[in-house]
Amino acid sequence: MSADTNDVLRSVRIVLPYHLRNLAHVGTEVALTVVEPVTMRRVLDALEAAYPMLRGTIREYETGQRRAFLRFFACEEDWSHEPVDAELPRSVIEGKEPLLVIGAIAGG
Amino acid sequence: MSSVRVLVGTRKGAFILTSDGKRQDWKVDGPHFAGWEIYHMKGSPVDPNRIYASQTSGWFGQLLQCSTNGGKSWEQPGVKPEDATPSWPPAKSNRFLYDVSPETGKPLTTHQWYDGTQHPWEFKRVWHLEPSLTDAETVYAGVEDAALFRSTDGGKNWHELAGLRGHGTGPNWQPGAGGMCLHTIILDPADPGRIYIAISAAGAFRTDDGGVTWKPINKGLVSNMIPNPTAEIGHCVHHVAMSPARPGVLFMQKHWDVMRSDDAGDSWREVSGNLPTDFGFAIDVHAHEPETLYVVPITSDSLHYPPEGKLRVYRSKTGGNEWEPLTQGLPQQDCYVNVLRDAMAVDSLDKCGVYFGTTGGQVYASADAGDNWQPIVRDLPGVLSIEVQTLA
Numbered sequence: 001m002s003a004d005t006n007d008v009l010r011s012v013r014i015v016l017p018y019h020l021r022n023l024a025h026v027g028t029e030v031a032l033t034v035v036e037p038v039t040m041r042r043v044l045d046a047l048e049a050a051y052p053m054l055r056g057t058i059r060e061y062e063t064g065q066r067r068a069f070l071r072f073f074a075c076e077e078d079w080s081h082e083p084v085d086a087e088l089p090r091s092v093i094e095g096k097e098p099l100l101v102i103g104a105i106a107g108g
Numbered sequence: 109m110s111s112v113r114v115l116v117g118t119r120k121g122a123f124i125l126t127s128d129g130k131r132q133d134w135k136v137d138g139p140h141f142a143g144w145e146i147y148h149m150k151g152s153p154v155d156p157n158r159i160y161a162s163q164t165s166g167w168f169g170q171l172l173q174c175s176t177n178g179g180k181s182w183e184q185p186g187v188k189p190e191d192a193t194p195s196w197p198p199a200k201s202n203r204f205l206y207d208v209s210p211e212t213g214k215p216l217t218t219h220q221w222y223d224g225t226q227h228p229w230e231f232k233r234v235w236h237l238e239p240s241l242t243d244a245e246t247v248y249a250g251v252e253d254a255a256l257f258r259s260t261d262g263g264k265n266w267h268e269l270a271g272l273r274g275h276g277t278g279p280n281w282q283p284g285a286g287g288m289c290l291h292t293i294i295l296d297p298a299d300p301g302r303i304y305i306a307i308s309a310a311g312a313f314r315t316d317d318g319g320v321t322w323k324p325i326n327k328g329l330v331s332n333m334i335p336n337p338t339a340e341i342g343h344c345v346h347h348v349a350m351s352p353a354r355p356g357v358l359f360m361q362k363h364w365d366v367m368r369s370d371d372a373g374d375s376w377r378e379v380s381g382n383l384p385t386d387f388g389f390a391i392d393v394h395a396h397e398p399e400t401l402y403v404v405p406i407t408s409d410s411l412h413y414p415p416e417g418k419l420r421v422y423r424s425k426t427g428g429n430e431w432e433p434l435t436q437g438l439p440q441q442d443c444y445v446n447v448l449r450d451a452m453a454v455d456s457l458d459k460c461g462v463y464f465g466t467t468g469g470q471v472y473a474s475a476d477a478g479d480n481w482q483p484i485v486r487d488l489p490g491v492l493s494i495e496v497q498t499l500a
Contacts, residue, residue, distance in 0.1 A: 057168040069167040
């Protein structure tokens with residue numbers, strides 16, 4: 001995403017599940033620069049732009065929908081079903097809290 | 109000196125087993141892609157160090173991986189950091205898009221669902237990768253829901269060979285218990301236009317024009333679990349094998365029955381002979397003796413383990429019908445593993461090496477065409493697939 005001089009840039013923290021960290025060759029948490037308004041769509045766009053190997057692993061390729069067995073948590077709330085263009089919680093926008101991408105728990 | 113590289117796909121990662129031509133001492137490398145299901149890996153006959161791998165997950169979907177250095181390192185084709193784009197939707201790499209009708213833009217066809225209704229094709233995973241015999245950049249992918257895709261740029265972009273689904277019987281295909289998967293792809297070394305594929309539970313199909321048009325090749329198959337046991341399609345073909353040295357002669361392990369065709373699949377006859385059970389998944393042909401073939405009989409469709417708890421490979425040196433059990437080095441009591449359809453392969457050394465993997469995580473090898481076996485490794489995750497590369 002290109003930014004112009006009037007854009008407000010935010011550094012957003014994302015915590016990825018184990019397998020996606022390995023795929024992207026990153027640690028537990030990554031920081032991304034996102035232009036306000038900071039929404040789920042913009043954060044995931046920035047994530048996939050920075051780490052293209054993650055394309056298709058969080059959102060379905062064709063529909064852009066969240067994959068069924070993943071959830072998005074922020075500030076101890078489930079944001080999985082919120083509109084993707086809704087602004088994320090202030091603590092996430094200001095980098096005080098991370099956005100968590102969580103894989104559904106299952107055995108085997 | 110020659111060497112061999114065994115590519116093992118498992119439920120929790122990929123492993124690469126290497127040995128010299130004696131095939132007695134082995135190095136085990138892995139897991140690669142730890143924790144992911146690796147349905148299949150296969151190296152290019154043109155460039156053996158180029159290996160394609162199908163990496164899949166119920167959580168994160170389907171990824172394709174490619175190595176150009178024999179499995180030392182991997183990358184997703186077309187997904188290098190410099191390929192990054194700033195917005196959705198992403199580039200086409202790693203995408204398996206079913207063709208739609210050019211007139212209506214709607215799905216090309218539907219298939220039969222478990223309840224008898226029609227159901228749209230939905231991509232789930234890649235079961236089998238078959239690199240071209242002549243071009244390292246070209247590779248075929250057999251996927252679930254059943255379709256055949258081809259990439260001509262090393263896996264960056266995939267295009268469906270839609271004539272397979274579109275030839276007319278597609279609406280009658282239906283999934284087997286393991287899903288509706290295209291699991292077998294055989295490229296004819298003598299005829300670049302000829303490709304064989306097999307689908308559970310639709311049957312076997314052949315193209316003679318490089319994938320444009322297809323026809324079912326199931327005449328002679330008898331499946332008592334379908335309403336018309338000799339129907340043109342609907343057969344649960346588990347695997348098909350062909351000796352590259354004798355194209356056109358095919359061997360099939362069907363759900364039940366081991367079958368043989370001497371006319372490129374136009375007709376089949378049963379060669380189960382004296383097998384203790386003719387249910388099974390894996391089948392392969394000796395690298396130098398096209399009448400010598402191998403199966404691993406499994407008790408039944410209800411009991412997916414070897415009869416009597418004895419793991420036995422059966423070998424026929426007569427092209428079927430007459431079978432001998434091969435037991436030396438294999439467990440002959442309390443063994444209740446399965447050997448899946450893509451989990452057997454042969455090398456091309458002299459003597460021919462035979463390899464298979466089990467759902468219990470063992471990989472067995474025979475360096476003498478099946479007379480004697482040894483476990484290369486015993487405690488891997490459940491083995492989904494085995495391929496072998498014979499290296500100069």
